[in-house]
Amino acid sequence: MIVPDRPATAAHVAVHYDELDLAYRRMWGDHVHHGYWRSGKETPQEAAAALAVLVEEHLALRPGHRVCDIGCGYGATAAAILGRHDVTIVGLTLSAAQQRIADGRAPGFAWLLRDWLGNGLERASFDRAYAIESSEHMTDKGRFFTEARRIxxxxxxxxxxxxxxxxxxxxWQVRHLLLPICREGRLPSMGSREDYVDLAARAGFVLTGYQDISRQVRRTWLLCLMRLMKGLAIDRDIRRLALSRATRSRDFMFSLPRLLIASRTGAMRYGVFQWEAR
Structure with a gap:
């Protein structure tokens, strides 16, 4: 487990997404996650949507299922799933900026502005749950899994x-890539595949599937870097956000080259896990 010397808190994560809301939406859109290039010919928008479809396939949804979106962002993934399945979804986010977009996103979608580690949801009240690039922001990854098992x-x-x-x-990779990525991305820690499997098993989950799709998603960071460079050149709002000392989270915008190197060298991998609750 990679743990920086000053781990981020939930409040740091909320500030990060609130401050960089404009940049996230202009540079990447409503899906605040990697793109997934199945064929390599997808547009960035198609690739972002494809990752949501991959998660949907792993969920194996049935009519009437109650689903929890842990770290729902702007609600785009939930809205896409609701457009194809007769289910209901409850999403949680720490970001008030994301919540304003997610509010009223789609029939059957309800959002909560709440920390997952203090979610207050009823025990055994959901059939499915998913977390797309949100577990990284959890201050206690063991509790992330115990709460998922509880609900x-x-x-x-x-x-x-x-x-x-x-x-x-x-x-060298730990010192110059992974630790700075954790600090700049407001990740309290970064676990390995083995860490996740172990913590989930302790919480009462059985691993039923795993995919390493690092190669299919790594184009994301090159696109983000290119969009940032373009934004700095032609978008006054992006330039102001990136250059203002008042922007506490601006270091993440300049961490993109580090993320690109980490993903291309294998220092950082991208995994899709599927577990069953015992």
Whole structure:
């Protein structure tokens, strides 16, 4: 587990997404997650939507299912799922800026402005749950899984897409790539595949599937870097956000080259987990 010397708190994560809301939406859109290039010919928008479809496939949804979106962002993934399935979804986010967009996103979608680690949801009240690139922001990853197990019914399914520490990372990669990525991205820690499997098993989950899709998603960071450079050149709002000392989260905008290198060298991997609640 990669843990920076001053781990981020939930409040830091909320500030990060509130401050960079404009940049996220202008540079990437409503899906605040990686793109997934199945064929390599998808547009960035199609690739972002494809990752949501991949999660949907792992969830194996049935009519009437109650689903929890852990870290729902702007609600785009939930809205896409609701457009194809007769289910209901409850989403949680720390960001008031994201909540304003998610509010009223789609019939059957309800949002909560709430920390997942203090979610207050009823025990065994959901059939499915998913977390797309939100577990990284949890201050206690063990509790992330125990809360997921608590709200799921026995036999329920949890699907998690996560940035992961790669196998056999070097001390240089840890010091110059992964630790700064954690600090700049407001990640309290970055776990490995083995960390996630172990923590989930302790919480009462059985691993039923895993995909490493690092190669299919890594184009995301090159696109983000290109869009940032373009934004700095022609978008006054992006330039002001990036250059203002008042923007506490601006360091993440300049961490994109680091993320690109980490994803291309294997220091950072991207995994899709599927678990069943015992």
């Amino acid at each position: 799921l019914r026995p036999g329920g399914r949890l699907v998690v897409c996560a940035w992961l520490e790669g196998p056999h990372v070097t001390p």
